[in-house]
Amino acid sequence: MKKFIYKTNQYLLENYPIIWNTKLVWVLLSALILHILFFIFGFLAISNPEILHEYGAGDIFFDNGTVFISIILSILLLVTWLIFLFKNNAFKSFYPTSRQKLFKQFLIYLIITFFSTTFFISYNLGVKSYITSKYDDERIEKEITTSNTAALFFSKNIQDYTINQRRYPQPFNTLYCEVYNGKNINKDNIFLSFLDYEYRFYTLYKKEGTLSQGFSDPNYKGFVYHKTKDTLRTYFYKDSIFDVSNLVQNANPNYFNYSKTFYQSKKRKLKYGDTKYDEYVYTQEQNFTKTNELSNKQGHNLLKRNDASEIKQILTDFLVISDLYKIKHDLTVNIWFDMVYHPAENFKLKHLIRNEPKSTLLYASNNPETAIDTFYEEHITDYYLDHDSLYRAFENIEDIKTSEPFLESIHFFMWFSFFFSALIFMFRVTGLKSLLFTIISMGILTILVTLLTVLYAYITKFDDNSIGYFASYLTFILGSIILSIPLFYAKKIKKLVVAICLNISIIGFILYTFLIITIISLHQSDACVGNYSFNFNNKDCFNLMGSLGVNWSYILFIINLLFVYFYSAVIKNWKALPEG
Structure with missing residues (x-):
């Protein structure tokens, strides 16, 4: 090895003196080895799916301390290079030089600095490569679809299953539901109630205007929600009261009302345009996006089919996905099915499932203050399903797959390399x-x-x-x-x-x-x-x-x-x- 290094140096000295003088070959070779190692470390960094449970798993380079290792290795590499570089200074030795030679030296300094400091890029390319190969698009789309279907039965929040969330069938997709807390209201116009809450439905009328009119023009004040397309905005307002008591039996929480989407993939958002720029939900009582309507329709049709084996298969598929991602839960298909399957009672919400084990909760409401608190205490079970971690896993996977480690960091490394190289060049010359x-x-x-x-x-x-x-x-x-x-x-x-x-x-x-x-x-x-x-x-x-x-x-x-x-x-x- 020593003989090979000597012969290589002799060859470079005789044929490429600038490359020999700047030690370009040996520094780049060392940097290449480190880049390969960082790529491998990045590829293995998220092999445990539990890491995906946390927010911002794509920032693991900083979270697990790799950033400090990268900085230390960059410093060691650059300092070692500078020690050998400063052993021989062409100016001090009065070697003949030219403008081209000076510029070539500066370019070499720039290249060496860049490749000695960009281990972050290699590491994150390794992370992205692993995620892309492990979680291909077809698999992720299938898992997200399965999870969205099973989300109907998560049974976490009472508010997800109240009548004001219903968006299907018609005319619920065109109505606005106002929720009252049972105080200072005209009960003559209340048709549905649940505990302390009363629900009043309204038809809507619309006005077309500009983006700012709803907030600056008095004639556009008081809208329920608005939809935006390009520079035009359509505002929706309450019109007349609509009696829905002939469409539903009661306002008790049930699975027919569920209209949320557990996780929207980037492809789905592009397909239906449900982003804050295209369709903005102004009211907290009801969601008006197309995605909510489609989700409610899917759940409604599933419950109407009343196929026990189909529902069991949905729960089974979801638990398989949960186990693959190491999502914490203590559910079995039969236990979960028995809690949610009540067709004789119109799929009434009878059991609530925790998001985490009971023993890990910070506190429990032993003395409920309101009727809704009492309802919660009466229906909450000791079973749990940490579906929030699965949501974050899907989010992290999509974020990592769409990330561009090189483009997202190139400007920092590019300019850092320039200024550091300029300092070396200035010291070398002046x-x-x-x-x-x-x-x-x-x-x-x-x-x-x-x-x-x-x-x-x-x-x-x-x-x-x-x-x-x-x-x-x-x-x-x-x-x-x-x-x-x-x-x-x-x-x-x-x-x-x-x-x-x-x-x-x-x-x-x-x-x-x-x-x-x-x-x-x-x-x-x-x-x-x-x-x-x-x-x-x-x-x-x-x-x-x-x-x-x-x-x-x-x-x-x-x-x-x-x-x-x-x-x-x-x-x-x-x-x-x-x-x-």
């Missing part, structure tokens, strides 16, 4: 003394700009219309002066001062470019809306900043690389200047 003075100078300039901006704000009595412009243009002027010194005055100013300006230019040109874009965008926004505004995402006003959004990160990165390439000639000329 030396430690110049780099330290550069850091001090940047701090002083920042304080200077801040103090002058505060002074200007005080003089103008904090006029927001001009403070931003003052700070922007002051920074722009200082940046222009710093950039121009190495270009035009390198031979007339002390070499250390030029070195400081060189370093600030290398690391600060991206901020300088971003500042120019910001100033242009500010003027564009002002010209459009008529006053000073930082809202670059206003769709009615075109501006440079908002036109490309996050894509500016890539554009600025490319611009900065081009700048370093051309600026390398300035650096080379500065290095040739005499000392003093």
